[in-house]
Amino acid sequence: MKRNVLAATMSRALWCALVAPVGFSAFAAEAPADASPDPKQLDSVVVQADIAYRNRTDAVAPVLSYDLEYFQRFEPLTVGDMLKRVPSVAFVSDVLEYDGAQLRGLDPGYTQILINGKKVPGAGNDRSFFVDRIPAELVERIEIVRSTSANRSGDAVAGALNIVLRDAYEFDGKYVRLGALRFDDGEVKPTYGAVASGAVGEGRLLGGFNVQGRYNPKNKRSDRFEEPGGDFVDREDQADTRDGDDYSANLSYTRDVGTGRLSVDGFYVRTDRTETEHSLEYNDPTSTSRNNLLSVTDQVKKIKQDNWSLGVEYAFDMAGGRTEFDLDYARFDDDTRSTEEQDSFDDEETPPEFDEREGTRTLTDTRDSEGTFKLTHRRGVGGAMFEFGVDFMDKRRETTLQVSEVSTDEEGDALPPYEEFDRNDSRIDETRVDPYLMFSGTAGALAWEAGLRYESTDVDVAFDDDSASNDYSTLLPSAHLKWDFTSADRLLLSLGRTVRRPNFDQILPLTLEEEFGDNDFTGNPTLDPERAWGVDFGYERRLGARGVFGVNVFYRDVKDLIEIVNTGEPSATALDDFEDEVEEFLDENPGATPTTPGYPQFDPDSFVYTARNVGDGSVYGIEFDLSTPLTALGLPDTGLFVNYSWLDSNVDDAFGERRFNNQAKYVYNVGFIQDLRDWGMSFGASYRRQGDAYSRMLAEEVSTHYDGDLEVFVEKRFGDRMSLRLTGSNLLDAHKDEAFHKFDNAADQLDRDYDEFELETENSGPVYQLIMRYSF
Numbered sequence: 001m002k003r004n005v006l007a008a009t010m011s012r013a014l015w016c017a018l019v020a021p022v023g024f025s026a027f028a029a030e031a032p033a034d035a036s037p038d039p040k041q042l043d044s045v046v047v048q049a050d051i052a053y054r055n056r057t058d059a060v061a062p063v064l065s066y067d068l069e070y071f072q073r074f075e076p077l078t079v080g081d082m083l084k085r086v087p088s089v090a091f092v093s094d095v096l097e098y099d100g101a102q103l104r105g106l107d108p109g110y111t112q113i114l115i116n117g118k119k120v121p122g123a124g125n126d127r128s129f130f131v132d133r134i135p136a137e138l139v140e141r142i143e144i145v146r147s148t149s150a151n152r153s154g155d156a157v158a159g160a161l162n163i164v165l166r167d168a169y170e171f172d173g174k175y176v177r178l179g180a181l182r183f184d185d186g187e188v189k190p191t192y193g194a195v196a197s198g199a200v201g202e203g204r205l206l207g208g209f210n211v212q213g214r215y216n217p218k219n220k221r222s223d224r225f226e227e228p229g230g231d232f233v234d235r236e237d238q239a240d241t242r243d244g245d246d247y248s249a250n251l252s253y254t255r256d257v258g259t260g261r262l263s264v265d266g267f268y269v270r271t272d273r274t275e276t277e278h279s280l281e282y283n284d285p286t287s288t289s290r291n292n293l294l295s296v297t298d299q300v301k302k303i304k305q306d307n308w309s310l311g312v313e314y315a316f317d318m319a320g321g322r323t324e325f326d327l328d329y330a331r332f333d334d335d336t337r338s339t340e341e342q343d344s345f346d347d348e349e350t351p352p353e354f355d356e357r358e359g360t361r362t363l364t365d366t367r368d369s370e371g372t373f374k375l376t377h378r379r380g381v382g383g384a385m386f387e388f389g390v391d392f393m394d395k396r397r398e399t400t401l402q403v404s405e406v407s408t409d410e411e412g413d414a415l416p417p418y419e420e421f422d423r424n425d426s427r428i429d430e431t432r433v434d435p436y437l438m439f440s441g442t443a444g445a446l447a448w449e450a451g452l453r454y455e456s457t458d459v460d461v462a463f464d465d466d467s468a469s470n471d472y473s474t475l476l477p478s479a480h481l482k483w484d485f486t487s488a489d490r491l492l493l494s495l496g497r498t499v500r501r502p503n504f505d506q507i508l509p510l511t512l513e514e515e516f517g518d519n520d521f522t523g524n525p526t527l528d529p530e531r532a533w534g535v536d537f538g539y540e541r542r543l544g545a546r547g548v549f550g551v552n553v554f555y556r557d558v559k560d561l562i563e564i565v566n567t568g569e570p571s572a573t574a575l576d577d578f579e580d581e582v583e584e585f586l587d588e589n590p591g592a593t594p595t596t597p598g599y600p601q602f603d604p605d606s607f608v609y610t611a612r613n614v615g616d617g618s619v620y621g622i623e624f625d626l627s628t629p630l631t632a633l634g635l636p637d638t639g640l641f642v643n644y645s646w647l648d649s650n651v652d653d654a655f656g657e658r659r660f661n662n663q664a665k666y667v668y669n670v671g672f673i674q675d676l677r678d679w680g681m682s683f684g685a686s687y688r689r690q691g692d693a694y695s696r697m698l699a700e701e702v703s704t705h706y707d708g709d710l711e712v713f714v715e716k717r718f719g720d721r722m723s724l725r726l727t728g729s730n731l732l733d734a735h736k737d738e739a740f741h742k743f744d745n746a747a748d749q750l751d752r753d754y755d756e757f758e759l760e761t762e763n764s765g766p767v768y769q770l771i772m773r774y775s776f
Contacts, residue, residue, distance in 0.1 A: 039204070042173035042195060043775035045072060047717050051639035051673050051682075053546050053627040055141070060440060060449040060480045062146040062492045062536050062552065064625065068139050073673060074686060074713050075179075075727045075771050077191070077212060079163055080132035082142055084709075085671075087625045087643040089144075089161075090664040090690045092704055094240075095736050095764040096216050096729075099130040103144070103158040104554070104621060105647040105663035105693070110500055112156035114145075115163050116265075119153040121330055121370050121395070125505040127155070131163070133269060135210045135248050137177065137193055140166045146552065147480065147494035147536045150438040150451025151376070151387060154476040157498045157532045157556060158619075167263065168206035169254040171197045175775040181213060184765020187243075189213025191771070203255025203262075209248065214273065216242045218764045223285060227754035228741075234294055236281045240762075244273030244303070260316025271305040283347055291351035299340040307332040321379025324389075327372075334366040341415065354411035361418040363402040370395045384441035387451075391434040397504075399426045428504060429460040447482040455499065459507065461525060466509040468525030474499050488542040492552075495535050502527040502562060506611040516564070517699030517744045517755065518573040518606035528613050532558040547628025554621060561615030563653055564698050566746070567608045574604035606745045609698060617651040619660060637675040641686070644668040655749065658696050662704070665691030680717040685710065699749060701741040707734035722774045729767050736762045 045068065052069035064087065071082045080098030083089045090102045100108035109126030112119065120129055143162040148154055174196035181189045193210035220238040225231060247270040254263045277299040284292040309330035316323060341359040345352035376389030402421040408414075438451030456473035478496035485491065508523040515521040538552035570578075581600045586592055592599060625643040629636050645667050649660040671686030689708040695701065713727040740758040743749040 039170055039172035039197070042171050042175055042197060043721065045069065046175050046773040046775040047720050047723050048072065048682075050546075051629065051637070051675055053629070053639065053641075054548050054625065056540065056542060056548050057143075060447045060482045061149050062480070062494055062538050064144040064146075064550070065141055066143075067141045068136070070627075071136065073682060073684060073715055073725065074711055074729075075725055075769055076136040078132040078136055079134040079139060079142070080130075082136055082139070083131060083161065084688055085641075085669050085686060086142065086144060087623050087669075088159075088621075088645040088647070088667060090667045090693075092662045092664075092693055094216070095218055095734060095762055096767065097132070099132045100128050101131050101161060102662070102664075103161060104619065104645070105665075105667065106158040106619065106649075106660055107662055109503065110156075110158040112153060112160040113163070114152070114160055116165055116167075117152070117162055118326075118328070118372070118374075119155070119393075121332065121368060125503045127501060127503065131161070133246075133271070134163060135193075135212060135246070137195065137210045138165050138208065138248070138250055138267075140164045140170065146538075146554065147534065148476065148478050148496040148498050149449065149480070150436040150453040150476070150478050151389065153391070153434070154453055154455055154474070154498050155501060157500050157530070157534070157558065165250070165265075165267075166195070166197075166206060166208070166252070167254060167265065168197055168204040168252040169261075169263075171195075171206060172204075173197060173775060175773055177210075177771065177773050179769055179771035181215070181767060181769040183215050183217060183767055185217045187215050187217070189215050191769070197252075200253075201255070203253055206250075206252040208250055210246075212246045212248075214242065214244045214246055216764055218242075218762055220760060220762045222758055222760040225757045225759075227752075228757050230754070230757065232285055233756065234281055234283050235285055236279055237288075238277060238279040241276045242273060243276070244271065246271050257314070258316060260314055263311075263313045265311045265313075266309065268308040269306075271303065273303040275299075275301040275303070283352070293345055294347055294352055295342055295344045297340065297342040299338065301336060301338040304335045305333065318377070319379070321377055323377045324375070326374040326376075329371045330369070332366070332368040334364065334368075336362075336364040338362045338364075339418075356407055356409050357411075357413070357415060358407045359405070359415045359418070361404045361421075363421070365400045366397070367399075368395075368397045381439075383443075384439050386437070386439055388437040389435070391432070391436075393430070393432040393434075395428075395430045397428040400424075401426075424464055426463045426508070427461070431458045432456065445484045447484075448480065450477075450479040452477055457501070459525075461507055461509060463508060463510050468507070468509045470507065470525050470527070472528050474529065474531060490540045492536070492538040492540065494537075495533075498532050498534060499529040500532070501529045502611070506562060511608070513572045516609060516697065517742070517748075518571055519698060519745060520571045520573075520606075520608045521564070522567070522608055522610050524610045524612060527562060527611055528560055530558055530560050530562060530613070532556045543628045544631055547626075547631075549626045549628070550624070552623045554619075554623070556619040558617040558619065560613040561617050561651065562611050562613055563615040564609050565612050565614060565654075567610050569608040570602075570604035571606040571608055574606045578602050578604070605747055615651060615653065617649060617660060619647075619649040619663075621645060621647040637677060639673040639675075639684075641669065641671045641673075647691075653696065654698075654746065655696060659694060661695040661697070662693045664693045667691065681715060682717075683712070683714040685712045687711075698746060699743045699755075701749075703739045705737045707736075708732060709734050721776065722772070725771050725773075727769050727771070730764065731766050733763060733765055738762075 055065035057063045057065050076082045083101050088104050090105045091098050093099050103111040108128030113129035141164045145160040148156050176194045178192045191212050195208035197206035218240040222236040224233040250267045252265045279297040281295040282292045311328040313326045339361045343357050344355045346355045371394045373392045378387045401424045404418040404421045406416045434455045436453035440449040453476040458471045460469045476497045481493045483491045507525045511522040513520050534556040536554045540550040623645045627641045630638045667690040669688045673684035675682045687710050693704045710731040711729045715725045717723045738760045742756040744755045
């Protein structure tokens, strides 16, 4: 193996482990004083009497709201499945994986994910949150919050997605859910659960559990060439299967206490998953013969994750206003065991002869805990409402990483035991104190809101014996205006400042060798957040009693962009190459000195890079959405759903102008639902497509293309207590196609001197699910 492979493996793995998905905490939802005394009946989730459309909210900030019933007939398994049907949300994930939501096409780190209006722990090195970990069964509604307000965290450059969970005060009744999913390779996975809510003593209690079989068999093929249109190098065929089960449960208790309302919420989720990859590499574009075999690689990753949370909220009348205390604690534990073993063959022989068998075992243990406290007070001041408060957060993430590498050069021999492990320990502590104030009011057909939020952050990072600290603060103004100039027509205007905090991997005091081609990367603990001013201007029209049409134009001016820059220091690869060159020269010229003619001169072409706040960028686009019954055409039991978003952006990096990385050029959904009332049946279809995405980093450029995704359902209702739904997804057997342009260093990238050009295609077949619901 290459020099320092073990160290590089450990540092990369640690970097990823530090920011592995951390799940979420279910915070207590705010219980407004004027909430309806009649809870919504849960049996409406079982048998839907009418087609559900987008809600038209009265919020001053631009918000699109979708109840669970809007999605339910397609039987989404997770929030990720739900979000693929709403405007401007894209995903750059594997086929049938909807984890990191990209609002307005921007990387997931630009999108704020909220649970019950509150910020949740992130998932990923960019602080993003994986929405496919939330079962759809727990959700009351999803809101797209297009512009920021002072009483929410400012980490929302692209906007926020608010996932509102069911709570005891809002729901009554009980039902069970039972079903199964069948996958393209014949595998069948069960899904079942139950939800119940009702009066308990002087309060109300809601409880639910859900067990979901998860499975995704994918096939990949990679063809590698010297350059685009160049000579063939090799081919890799890969089978990638993700198999596991998700278990979740939640409780919500609410009761009135004095002049206030007490809410206690808890959530628990367990993920057991095994990811298995089997790869065969050949030196021929079509052959599967042993005579063309270059390598056989098997990787098994066993993942066990537990996350849980507990939240307590008390809102009460005080001093002529309404005061709220909110205390929450969430914890995430991850235990991942990954083993990768490879048999490699020497391509210089015909047929290739056995060369070596190598194995790497990586053990990752992560604990992420986060405590938050919020205090707010609202009161009338003159003709307006005044709100002020403070948010406090204390977060600690601890990771232990152990890596062992073994090998043998005897064909047929078993690998030695994984006994000697190199170990690294790391810790990230982050403390935030964010006070804010906000005013809102109405004047006839006008409603307005304006506020200021001041966010201050202290960060301490430790990696083995190295440590670093940083602190930064930002003032975030925001303002919104809503004008209902007719009973059906509305204009909305919003202005606000937001931030995106540095990725954890960018501030870690750690050097990764050959992270970008031959170039190394070292973290920069002094990074400041990116800051953006944004404006949204929208028009919304009510169509009849239930329909709604909307159009919105947005713009974001992003400053202090974090870009990868050259420190000027030579990389470890450049130093190694120079040492080898000097050693070879001395072997040929014994006794030579640096003054000897022809003695090698150190002229590195690869360097150590780091991250700095050096760039600016802009993001803009236009968003349309329509959901309405076709009553005007004499089809009141036909629902039409359409949304389309055109997305664009501009960034200047070291190689020129580009869009924000991985921003899809567009994303759209079109679908319908037909209700056959006399037969107690419904059916419908939904088609989704997103445009190509492009990413340019140091030493690598990637273009990504997705085919369209077609889903259909047919439903039969039995009275008002039972429904049976058959749904099919990925019915077009959609492919994901990527092109990788790889280079050794920045000079080669500018000159288009390729190290490798790779074409990869991935597909996973249709999935069918049959779900029965029964209320009682």
